[in-house]
Amino acid sequence: MSRKGADIVIETLKEEGVEVIFGLPGGAIMEVYDALYRDGSILHVLARHEQGAGHMAEGYAKVTGKVGVAMTTSGPGATNIVTPIADAYMDSVPLVVITGQVPTHLIGNDAFQEVDIVGITRPVTKHNFLVRAIEELPLLIREAFYIAGTGRPGPVLVDIPKDITQQLSEVGIPSEDKVKAALPGYKPHVEGNIQQIKKAAKLIMEAKKPVLYVGGGAVNSEAQEELIQLAEMMRIPVTTTTQGKGAFPENHPLALRMLGMHGTYYANMAVYNADLLIAVGARFDDRVTGKIEEFAPDAKIIHIDIDPASISKNITVDVPIVGDVKIVLGKLINELKRKGAKILHPEDRQKWIEQIEKWKKMYPLTYKNSKEVIKPQYVIEQIYEATGGDAIITVGVGQHQMWAAMYYKYSFPRQFLNSGGLGTMGFGLPAAIGAKIGRPDKEVFCIDGDGSFIMTMQEIVTAVQYKIPVKVAIVNNAYLGMVRQWQELFYDSRYSEVDLSLQPDFVKLAESMGAVGFRAEKPKEVREILEEAMKIDDKPVIMDFVVDREENVLPMVPAGKSYREMILEDGKKADAETMYLVG
Amino acid sequence: MADTVGTEGIKVIKAPRFRQLKKGETRKHIINVLVRNELGVLARIATLIAGKGYNIEGLSVGETHEKGVSRMTIEVIGDDIVIDQVVKQLRKLIDTLKVRDLTDIPHVERELVLVKVHTPTSRARDEILRIVEIFRGKVVDVSQETYTIEITGDEEKINAFVELLKPFGIKELARTGKIAMRREMFIEENVQE
Numbered sequence: 001m002s003r004k005g006a007d008i009v010i011e012t013l014k015e016e017g018v019e020v021i022f023g024l025p026g027g028a029i030m031e032v033y034d035a036l037y038r039d040g041s042i043l044h045v046l047a048r049h050e051q052g053a054g055h056m057a058e059g060y061a062k063v064t065g066k067v068g069v070a071m072t073t074s075g076p077g078a079t080n081i082v083t084p085i086a087d088a089y090m091d092s093v094p095l096v097v098i099t100g101q102v103p104t105h106l107i108g109n110d111a112f113q114e115v116d117i118v119g120i121t122r123p124v125t126k127h128n129f130l131v132r133a134i135e136e137l138p139l140l141i142r143e144a145f146y147i148a149g150t151g152r153p154g155p156v157l158v159d160i161p162k163d164i165t166q167q168l169s170e171v172g173i174p175s176e177d178k179v180k181a182a183l184p185g186y187k188p189h190v191e192g193n194i195q196q197i198k199k200a201a202k203l204i205m206e207a208k209k210p211v212l213y214v215g216g217g218a219v220n221s222e223a224q225e226e227l228i229q230l231a232e233m234m235r236i237p238v239t240t241t242t243q244g245k246g247a248f249p250e251n252h253p254l255a256l257r258m259l260g261m262h263g264t265y266y267a268n269m270a271v272y273n274a275d276l277l278i279a280v281g282a283r284f285d286d287r288v289t290g291k292i293e294e295f296a297p298d299a300k301i302i303h304i305d306i307d308p309a310s311i312s313k314n315i316t317v318d319v320p321i322v323g324d325v326k327i328v329l330g331k332l333i334n335e336l337k338r339k340g341a342k343i344l345h346p347e348d349r350q351k352w353i354e355q356i357e358k359w360k361k362m363y364p365l366t367y368k369n370s371k372e373v374i375k376p377q378y379v380i381e382q383i384y385e386a387t388g389g390d391a392i393i394t395v396g397v398g399q400h401q402m403w404a405a406m407y408y409k410y411s412f413p414r415q416f417l418n419s420g421g422l423g424t425m426g427f428g429l430p431a432a433i434g435a436k437i438g439r440p441d442k443e444v445f446c447i448d449g450d451g452s453f454i455m456t457m458q459e460i461v462t463a464v465q466y467k468i469p470v471k472v473a474i475v476n477n478a479y480l481g482m483v484r485q486w487q488e489l490f491y492d493s494r495y496s497e498v499d500l501s502l503q504p505d506f507v508k509l510a511e512s513m514g515a516v517g518f519r520a521e522k523p524k525e526v527r528e529i530l531e532e533a534m535k536i537d538d539k540p541v542i543m544d545f546v547v548d549r550e551e552n553v554l555p556m557v558p559a560g561k562s563y564r565e566m567i568l569e570d571g572k573k574a575d576a577e578t579m580y581l582v583g
Numbered sequence: 584m585a586d587t588v589g590t591e592g593i594k595v596i597k598a599p600r601f602r603q604l605k606k607g608e609t610r611k612h613i614i615n616v617l618v619r620n621e622l623g624v625l626a627r628i629a630t631l632i633a634g635k636g637y638n639i640e641g642l643s644v645g646e647t648h649e650k651g652v653s654r655m656t657i658e659v660i661g662d663d664i665v666i667d668q669v670v671k672q673l674r675k676l677i678d679t680l681k682v683r684d685l686t687d688i689p690h691v692e693r694e695l696v697l698v699k700v701h702t703p704t705s706r707a708r709d710e711i712l713r714i715v716e717i718f719r720g721k722v723v724d725v726s727q728e729t730y731t732i733e734i735t736g737d738e739e740k741i742n743a744f745v746e747l748l749k750p751f752g753i754k755e756l757a758r759t760g761k762i763a764m765r766r767e768m769f770i771e772e773n774v775q776e
């Protein structure tokens with residue numbers, strides 16, 4: 001049957017099982033929006049800025065594991081979504097972004113709203129396409145979904161010139177086999193080399209002081225069962241990155257929680273003293289390793305990752321295993337079982353676990369609470385208690401992001417959504433909207449900073465329009481808090497351009513947009529407001545928590561420094577006195 | 584060593600083992616890339632290499648006997664570790680079919696050069712012709728004051744030839760960039776694709 005290119009787009013999206021598109025129309029993409037209207041079966045969420053649409057699609061993709069879809073027009077519509085695309089690229093989020101383009105005959109003419117978005121996004125997409133003929137339209141869209149969702153996930157952009165959406169064609173929707181056949185250069189390696197897996201099993205059995213270091217790859221491949229099994233069977237403590245949170249429950253006795261710059265004392269000490277580090281779907285980011293030469297200095301390293309380019313990139317590893325985390329861990333567990341799953345030095349292992357328990361008691365995550373002013377950490381703890389630890393949490397970037405990572409305990413995968421790689425302020429609110437659409441059964445909280453919130457706050461209107469009851473908790477210190485903290489610690493408190501005390505009245509702002517606004521200025525009001533907010537289920541709620549302005553995020557390993565130079569809660573340094581070292 | 588596991592209060596700081604990535608010497612690498620001849624594939628590869636802060640020293644592209652498949656030969660000066668990263672990332676590109684660093688693998692390489700040289704005197708013309716003959720080049724264009732010479736060979740041969748012509752005065756020079764191919768071996772060595 002002959003139909004317009006625009007209808008082919010919608011038909012292909014339906015074939016891919018797309019249930020929601022986040023976007024904002026404009027001239028070059030109008031045909032597709034018309035086809036969307038006529039079809040009527042896909043929910044479209046009208047964002048108020050294309051960046052919002054992109055982060056919503058990310059939030060949706062992160063909680064569901066499905067490919068998120070965003071759609072914008074050409075020119076500024078396309079450039080506005082570059083930040084979410086780069087964000088998705090850094091954090092391996094499966095995304096298909098469809099952009100309109102000026103008609104084919106005008107490309108390269110500096111036409112109205114023309115930009116070379118394929119060129120602009122080349123370094124920040126897993127792949128991208130400019131559609132050159134209507135016949136290839138359905139194939140390229142299907143290729144985009146296949147590439148985005150398999151292997152190491154990532155964003156794929158499809159740029160469609162307007163004339164192609166208007167032409168007529170009888171081209172059919174290609175089968176999955178045809179899609180694969182059209183991509184001879186793309187074969188993700190998922191199985192894992194069995195010889196390497198055997199080597200890894202041997203190291204794990206021999207290890208005296210092993211640590212599992214788990215990243216977002218474990219979440220993407222749904223490997224939580226295997227992780228728990230491996231950790232419990234071989235008694236290995238587990239630390240997770242911000243992306244890996246929830247892949248291993250943080251309330252588990254073997255959990256070390258987060259490592260790195262704002263990691264726990266015990267996680268960092270465990271990694272520093274380990275004799276075997278098993279990296280699972282993690283990439284040795286500089287925020288994790290600190291000074292690379294002193295990262296796990298005595299450890300042999302096993303690295304399981306689906307991306308061969310991640311292996312031995314920042315640190316040379318002893319046993320690289322390229323493959324899907326879930327599959328490789330499954331094989332590793334079988335191999336260990338085949339050998340009797342023996343811990344060859346059980347006494348040493350026992351002492352190791354005991355030592356970690358001592359570290360946990362010596363420096364737990366803690367802060368000095370107050371009856372007069374609200375401490376930001378207290379707000380997070382109260383959210384944890386009010387939601388029973390069961391909410392999905394999204395965050396912006398800065399101090400609040402780290403407090404949310406520290407003082408909320410995550411127990412299931414896809415529970416904590418944050419911009420870990422690119423560090424995009426403004427990620428939280430739109431991601432929460434996407435997350436709530438993907439998981440309407442869960443309470444979704446956006447814990448935001450006042451600086452981050454303002455960057456994408458227009459999306460409150462979107463949440464009101466679609467009756468999306470996300471809860472936004474602004475940890476309001478009227479500062480660009482993380483920058484201020486660095487200025488305090490490393491620039492002799494010269495607070496250069498970080499004061500945000502001229503700010504909107506967030507309660508009135510919420511009300512003006514049709515949302516509900518609350519404010520808490522005293523600690524005792526925090527819980528009351530949270531309980532009130534959670535009763536509202538048909539519109540978003542903005543909670544303004546006016547907190548202690550100059551609270552710092554601690555512990556902290558200064559950028560590029562060793563874990564040995566960790567600054568602790570009381571301002572002390574983790575020095576030789578507190579170290580546990582093996583001669 | 585094992586005996587001290589679990590003992591607290593050891594106040595000795597052991598010097599951390601230095602785990603610096605061993606950086607090899609910077610040298611010229613020759614990388615062979617088989618690609619699908621798709622829109623923007625050259626830009627993708629160039630962007631990737633430039634993104635590592637490296638300059639492409641030489642590049643040649645041409646279709647192979649298979650339709651829609653091109654072979655690229657890329658010369659780039661860089662550190663072994665970083666080049667290894669570049670090769671891995673080139674392999675990750677959707678449009679690349681095969682990527683191989685030929686630098687340490689036996690291979691043949693050729694380059695075609697056109698050079699226009701001044702021929703001020705008849706003695707110079709004789710001299711140049713002799714050199715061309717020795718190097719198995721070919722004069723492909725003649726004017727009253729110049730010869731245009733075609734020569735193929737590996738880098739060493741071409742450099743030697745150009746050096747010999749320099750005293751006469753080179754007016755113009757164009758090089759195609761290297762093309763290279765792995766030597767076929769009787770025993771297939773274990774090369775990771």
